[in-house]
Amino acid sequence: MTADLTALAPNHPSVKYGKVGVLLVNLGTPDSTDYSSMRRYLKEFLTDRRVIEWSRWKWYPILFGIVLNTRPGKVGKAYATIWNKEKDESYLRTYTRNQSDLMAERLRDLPNVKVDWAMRYGQPSIADRIQALKDGGCERIVLFPLYPQYAAATTATVNDKAFEKLQKMRWQPAIRTVPQYHDDETYIEALANSVTRHLSTLDWQPEKIIASFHGIPMSYFKLGDPYYCFCQKTGRLLREKLGLSEDQFMVTFQSRFGPEEWLQPYTDKTVEELAKNGTKRIAVLNPGFVSDCLETLEEIAEQAAESFHHNGGDKFTHIPCLNDSEDGMNVLEKVVRRELLGWA
Numbered sequence: 025m026t027a028d029l030t031a032l033a034p035n036h037p038s039v040k041y042g043k044v045g046v047l048l049v050n051l052g053t054p055d056s057t058d059y060s061s062m063r064r065y066l067k068e069f070l071t072d073r074r075v076i077e078w079s080r081w082k083w084y085p086i087l088f089g090i091v092l093n094t095r096p097g098k099v100g101k102a103y104a105t106i107w108n109k110e111k112d113e114s115y116l117r118t119y120t121r122n123q124s125d126l127m128a129e130r131l132r133d134l135p136n137v138k139v140d141w142a143m144r145y146g147q148p149s150i151a152d153r154i155q156a157l158k159d160g161g162c163e164r165i166v167l168f169p170l171y172p173q174y175a176a177a178t179t180a181t182v183n184d185k186a187f188e189k190l191q192k193m194r195w196q197p198a199i200r201t202v203p204q205y206h207d208d209e210t211y212i213e214a215l216a217n218s219v220t221r222h223l224s225t226l227d228w229q230p231e232k233i234i235a236s237f238h239g240i241p242m243s244y245f246k247l248g249d250p251y252y253c254f255c256q257k258t259g260r261l262l263r264e265k266l267g268l269s270e271d272q273f274m275v276t277f278q279s280r281f282g283p284e285e286w287l288q289p290y291t292d293k294t295v296e297e298l299a300k301n302g303t304k305r306i307a308v309l310n311p312g313f314v315s316d317c318l319e320t321l322e323e324i325a326e327q328a329a330e331s332f333h334h335n336g337g338d339k340f341t342h343i344p345c346l347n348d349s350e351d352g353m354n355v356l357e358k359v360v361r362r363e364l365l366g367w368a
Contacts, residue, residue, distance in 0.1 A: 040161030044137050044368045045197070046360055047153055048124050049182045050170045050315065052145030053114040057104045062096035068145045074181035077244070099318075106321040117143075119315035120170070122348040123356060130357050134368045138162055144169075144182050151189040157197070164198040166363045168356075170314040172211060173254035174204035175240055202363050206254040207261055210358045214351035215258075215311050216265040222343045223307065230307040230341070232272060232298065235259045236324060237312040239277035239286040252287055258311050279319050295328045299335035306332065309343035314352070316345045 054065035070076055070091065076083055108115050124141035131137050138160055142153040157165055169182035183201050190196045205211055223229060237255040245252050259275035266273070278291035291308075298306060308328060310320045325342035332340045346352030 040159065041163055042136060043157075043161040043163065044134075044364065045154075045157035045160075045162035045165040046127065046131070046137060046139045046168060046364070047150070047157065047165055047186075048120060048127065048139070048141040048168050048170055048356070049150060050116060050120045050141075050143060051178065051317075052143040053117045053317075054100075054103065054146060056112075057100040057107055059096045059100060062100040062103070063092055065146050066095055066099065067092055072145075072177075072181055074177050074184065077241075102322050103318055105326065106318060114317065115321065116315050116317040119347045123170075123315070123353065126348055126353050127356060127360060130353065131360070134364070137364065137368050144185060150182065150185045154186060154189050154197070155193075158193070158195070162197055164200065164367050166200050166202065166360065166367070168202040168360065168363070170356075171312070172204060172208075172314070173206045173237070173251055173258060173312050175251035176244065176249050177240055179204070200363055200367070202359060204254055205355075205359050206258045208355070208358070211355045212258070212261045212265050214346055214355050215262050215309070217351050218346060218349075219262075219266060219307070219309060219343055222341070226339075226341060228305055228339050230305045230339070231303050232274065232306050233266075233268065234291065234294065234306060234308045235262060235273070235275050235311050236278045236291040236308055236328075237275065237287075237310070238279050238319060239290070241282075242285045242287060245287060255287075255312060262311065278323060291324070292328065292331060295332050295337075296335050299332045299337035302336070304337060305339040306337065307341045307343055310345055313345045314356075315347050320345055 052065065052069065054061045070087055103114065106115065108118050111118055120141050120143070124139050128139040131139065138157060140153045140157055142148050142150045144150065154165065167183065167186050169179040171178040174180075186199060190199065219233065235258070240249060240251055256275060259273070263270070263273040274289075274294070276289050276291040276294045277287040280286040280290060295306070295308075308324050310324065313320050320342070329340040329342065346355065
């Protein structure tokens with residue numbers, strides 16, 4: 025059902041209606057690798073209370089006194105090593121835009137559906153794209169945080185930001201938020217296909233496959249965040265789909281930040297210890313990342329590989345994320361069509 029605007033007064037402003045929006049949202053990206061762009065991006069990211077739950081009086085002196093003065097340069101250099109120079113943007117932005125364009129093509133049988141994309145931090149912003157969808161006639165919007173495993177610091181903060189925008193709107197569109205899909209059969213199959221396809225291109229086989237997920241502080245888990253459980257289930261289902269034993273496959277957690285204990289085992293320490301203990305060949309994939317980004321292309325494909333080789337390992341391969349591949353888009357399309365039921 026859509027708004028009935030047939031009885032509007034002749035002088036009423038033009039109003040578009042009758043559309044349903046789909047908004048794909050990923051974490052975010054700096055606009056460039058320079059210091060000011062990185063600082064602006066990191067400030068928005070690290071002032072999010074869902075990301076850093078410390079009290080402001082404790083965190084802000086550290087953030088504004090140390091982190092935002094030292095990290096932009098370091099992180100900018102890391103981004104520069106994996107920057108999409110052809111488009112002058114991060115690969116996360118490239119892949120997310122492609123996913124939006126491909127989704128629109130796949131939903132051509134639903135002419136009332138409009139697809140767009142946004143970032144939680146940086147541009148294009150969630151607020152701007154929700155407004156654009158509303159201005160384009162979308163009375164309902166499916167909000168799709170691109171995180172297979174729910175966490176408060178990812179999915180929840182996307183939802184928070186969307187509803188923050190709605191609080192300021194006179195005429196709000198209806199919103200349907202997409203839940204986690206960590207155990208979806210199509211998702212698990214796509215991951216398994218990506219592993220077998222990638223390994224088939226090598227002239228060697230790994231002794232161990234590592235599924236590395238982004239970590240969160242252990243304190244968040246103890247307070248009730250279900251993320252760890254979702255990651256473990258994804259890992260188990262993927263291992264079973266691949267027909268591997270527990271000795272051949274393991275789940276680890278990366279990207280820890282600050283002095284707190286985070287979810288374990290840590291990816292960097294695991295890679296180092298495997299090499300030191302005689303493991304010569306490993307493969308690493310990142311099932312929790314819909315698209316390749318700094319944490320996969322630089323932290324894993326570069327840093328982890330270097331650590332493995334430095335500590336005695338021989339063969340290391342990083343298995344790309346699903347990105348905008350056929351399998352990856354099949355997963356996203358399945359989720360979107362499921363959430364559009366009753367609306368389009």
